[in-house]
Structures are given as C-alpha cells and as structure tokens.
Amino acid sequence: MSEKEPLFSSKNLRLITDPLNTNNPITVQVLGICSALAITVKLEPAIVMTLSVMAVLVVANVVISLLRKSIPPRIRIIVQLVVIASMVILVDQVLKAFAYDVSKQLSVFVGLIITNCIIMGRLEAFAMANKPWPSFLDAIGNASGYGLILIIVAFFRELLGSGTLFGYPVLEKIGLYKTGYENNGLMILPPMALITIGIIIWVQRSKNRELIEEK
Amino acid sequence: MKALRNFLDKIKPSFEKGGRFEMFHSTFEAFETLMFVPDKVTTQGSHIRDAMDMKRAMIIVVFALVPATLFGIWNIGYQHFLAAGEEPGFWSTFLFGLWKYLPLLVVSYVVGLGIEFMFAQLRGHEVNEGFLVTGFLIPLIVPVDIPLWMLALAVAFAVIIGKEVFGGTGMNILNPALTARAFLFFSYPAWMSGDQVWVAGLKHGLQAVDGFSGATPLAEAAAGKIEHLPSAMQMFLGTIPGSVGETSTLAILLGALFLIYTGIGSWKIMVSAFAGGLVMGLILNLFAVNPYMEVPAWEHLLLGGFAFGMVFMATDPVTAAQTETGKWIYGFLAGLLAILIRVLNPAYPEGVMLAILLMNVFAPLIDHYVIEANIKRRLKRAKVTAQ
Secondary structure (H helix, E strand, O other), X not given: OOOXXXXXXXXXXXXXXXXXXXXOOOOOOOOOHHHHHHOOOOHHHHHHHHHHHHHHHHHHHHXXXXXXXXXXXXXXXXXXXXXXXXXXXXXXXXXXXXXXXXXXXXXXXXHHHHHOHHHHHHHHHOHHHOOHHHHHHHHHHHHHHHHHXXXXXXXXXXXXXXXXXXXXXXXXXXXXXXXXXXXXXXXXXXXXXXXXXXXXXXXXHHHOHHHOOOO | OHHHHHHHHHHHHHHXXXXXXXXXXXXXXHHHHHHOOOOXXXXXXXXXXXXXOHHHHHHHHHHHHHHHHHHHHHHHHHHHHHHHOOOOOHHHHHHHHHHHHHHHHHHHHHHHHHHHHHHHHHHOOOOOOHHHHHHHHHHHOOOOOOOHHHHHHHHHHHHHHHHHHHOOOOOOOOOHHHHHHHHHHHHOHHHHOOOOOOOOOHHHOOOOOOOOOOOOHHHHHHOOOHHHOOOHHHHHHOOOOOOOOOOXXXXXXXXXXXXXXXXXXXXXXXXXXXHHXXXXXXXXXXXXXXXXXXXXXXXXXHOOOHHHHHHHHOOOOOOOOOOXXXXXXXXXXXXXXXXXXXXXXXXXXXXXXXXXXXXXXXXXXXXXXXXXXXXXXXXXXXXXXXX
C-alpha cells in the first residue's frame, strides 16, 4: 500500500461495526459463552467485566501486533499467553484496589479472562497479521460486541430475576409487586442465561438471514 | 352437523391459496379436521399403515387422563373442606374442585393453543394436535393454588422454548408439560413446594383446623417424619394433598390400562420404570441409614408423582426412546433415578420430573447404541453365513 490509508477508512470502521452485529463474538462465533453465563446475573458486574475484557484485549492486541514480526511462529501461543496473563493480573489488581465489591462478585472470572476464547482468537486471527492501528480497532470492536451481548443479557436477568437495575428496585418503585407479581427465580440460574442468549441469536438471525447456515 | 359442514364448505375457498384469508389457512384446516374426517387422499404409493392419525392418538391419551382428572377435581374439594373442617356432600365437593380446576385448564389451553396457532400461521404449517395432551397434562401436575399468570408464563415457555424452537410437535427433546413444570419449580419455588400450596385456600388465608397438615406425604417423608405418612390405602386411592391429578394411583392405573390396551402408551416403559423404582427402593432399604431410606420399596411407587409421571410423561412417544430395547433401558433408568433423587437429594422433594427430563435428554443416545449394537450383531451373523 503506497498511499497512506486514512485512520477511519470504511475498511477500518468495519473492524468496529462488524463484531457488533454480523460477526458478533458471542452470538455468531459462539465464543466466550462461559463468562457470559456466569457474570450476567446483575448489570454492574457485566459492565465491569466488559471493561476488563476490553482493557486486556486492546493492550494484548496492540502489543502482539507490534511484536508480530519478531515472534517465532513455534512459540507464538506462549508469547500471546504471557501478554494476556500479565494484563489480566494488572486488571485484577486494579479491580481489587478500586472496585473491591465488584471484584468479589466477579471472583474467579477475572482470572479466567485468560482462557476467554475471544482474546486468544483475536490475537491468533487478527493481531498476528495486521498493523497496530487496525488491531486496536479490532480489539475495541470485538470487546464491544462481547459487552453488548453481556449487557443485554444482564439487563433482562437483573430486571426479571431480581427486579432491580444497577441495584435500584425498579419494579418495586412502579408498584408491580402489589399486583401479585413475583421475581422469576429461574432467571438467576445459569440455564436462563443460555436461553436468553439463544433468544438473542434467534432474533438476530431472523432479522439477518445471511447468518443462517446452509444445511 | 350438516349445517356446519355446509358452512365450512362455503367459507373454504377464501382460505385456499389465492383466497382472501389465505394467511389463516392452517387455522381453518385445524378446525375443519378437528370436526370432520380429513378429506385429503394420498395419491402416490401406499402409505396407509392403519387408520390411526395424530388426532386420534392424542385424544386417546386425553381419555386415559379422565379418571385421574375427575378424581383430582374431587380431591381438590375434599382436601379444602378437610382443612376447613367442613363436610359438605359429594356434589358440593366436586363442584368446588371444578371451580378451582377449570381456570387452570382454560389458561393452559388458551395460552398454549394461541401460541401454537401463531407459529403455525407464521411458518405456514398445519396446527399439530400435540398440545391437546400437553395442555391437558399441565393443570394436572401443578398445585391447585398456582397463580394463573405464572401458569400462563410457564405454558408459553414450554411451548416456545421447549417445543417450537426445535421445530414443533415431534421435534422436541424435552416433554413440554414437564418443561412447564420445571420452569415453575425453579422460577417460583414458593408456589411449588412447602405445606401451603397443595390445598386450595391455605395460601390465601384459610385457617386450617387443628391437626391438619397441608404438606404432601413426600414432604413429610423428606422431613424425616415417616410416622406422619398416610396409610398405603390412602395413598393408593389418592385422598392426600398433592398436585391436582397425581394423587390417585388407582385412577392412574385405570388410565395406564387403557393406554396399554389401545397400544398408545408403551407398556415396556411403564413396566421397566416401575421395576426401576422398585429396584432403587430395595437398594436404599439395604443401605438404610435414616427412616426415609427404610420406607418399603413398593410404597415409593404410590408416593408423589411417580405413577403419574411414569405412565403419562415417560411414555411420551416423541421424547422417549424409540427402539424396543431402548425403551426397557430408558424406563428402568427413569424409575431408578426418580427414587434416587427423591430420597437422597433434600433440595428436590420429588425426583420424578427431573429424572424423566434427564432421561429425555439421554433417549437419543440410548437409541443410538441400541441401533449400533443391532448392526454389529447382524454383521457378525452375515460373516458366519458367508463362509
């Protein structure tokens, strides 16, 4: 490429918009399901989780992209893991220092970001073959796509399962309980997170028929 | 009848292709075939095995449920007046039960069939009859005082997530009626367990007379109060608190005999399920360390929803194992697991629902290995004769 590409060319912008919809890491690639089931009971941890994954993915993607020419192919996975693991430890420490309660709720799942397939997948599939700036955008896009689904799922699970949003008792304030309504205990259990994601996939595919696999 | 036929014939063209109400074709079709013998004739090949179609198979199951339903309706009233310390006559008891039972049935059918019709319209296929049975089963396996909106939600969940998502009647992995019950059980445990919900009125402030306990025999047993268990005869006849239709083992047996006689329900599944329950009961007796484990094995078959589940739920032709050997294994494990969960897991007083749902999931696997084994057996035989 002799001519310099503008920073936000349409090709670069698609790195951000694609993962939000047609190439969503959760609903289309079906990666990172484990954490999506585990930490979507309430909105707050879901958002913190999204930010943590975004921080890890952005830094790891850029670092690996910078190093991509000097990483020996045979040990590339180990190098990638070292970068991810150091970032995860950093994020974990920051959370413990500044958001202790949420960090308690996320418990082991912060550490498990290391094993989140989305991160390894982006490093392998994108950062190893692209320049730092597109890698940065790709990281933002994928982390947002991941977070988008997490937040949608957490919204419904918190609202229907606990009757609150960000801990604020919405349903109580509008007086729904007086009519005999009760919180749905199943929403708090992991199976309902899976079913909610399933419904999101269903809605997405019925709107975007290109996503439906040929039989 | 003639007038109805004429009326249907008159409006039929507007529902056919190109007609004004083409989009409601499947709705029309469903009602027409419900009232009259379908006029479709097979044109190619001979496909007719016998005159049994899905509507007839389903309606026979509903007939088989009638004894349990009638008894259940009477028992609602009987338990209610027992708690209140009154003794009205048979008819007021029965009518009270009917008044409590009918809303459950209406909600179940209206919500379930509404969703079925909607999906049939949207997807352009015929309305299937599967829900006739599911909708009839659901009111029988819930506590009588369950709020109607919860029931409606559970029915909607069962039909959409349990059935339509997989492609409708015949494609579902899990029994839809049990899916509805599992949804209620995990969503609203306060309305599905305890000693308040099983008798009409207790949850709404009815003061029970002294000495009356609304707890089901299962709950009593799980709490270790074995001496509170009603007599075996009471449990066999079903004059005990419990979900609407599952208390009377006698009424269920009548239904089971009818299902076996007509060939709709698999006797292999029923027999092996009861055998499985009995075997697990005996195993528990052997290693008994608490009074619950000492309950005679045969008494377990009368307790809770075991008989109802194994006769009407485990034999669901869609979700049970399909192969003949598979049916033995499937039924046996369902019975075995039901008693195992019931006795050893304090969190789930009744294991029948979970055991059957679990076996539903494993049914295709069982079938797979039965078929593989059969193929191997026949291959072996083929080699021997070739020499």
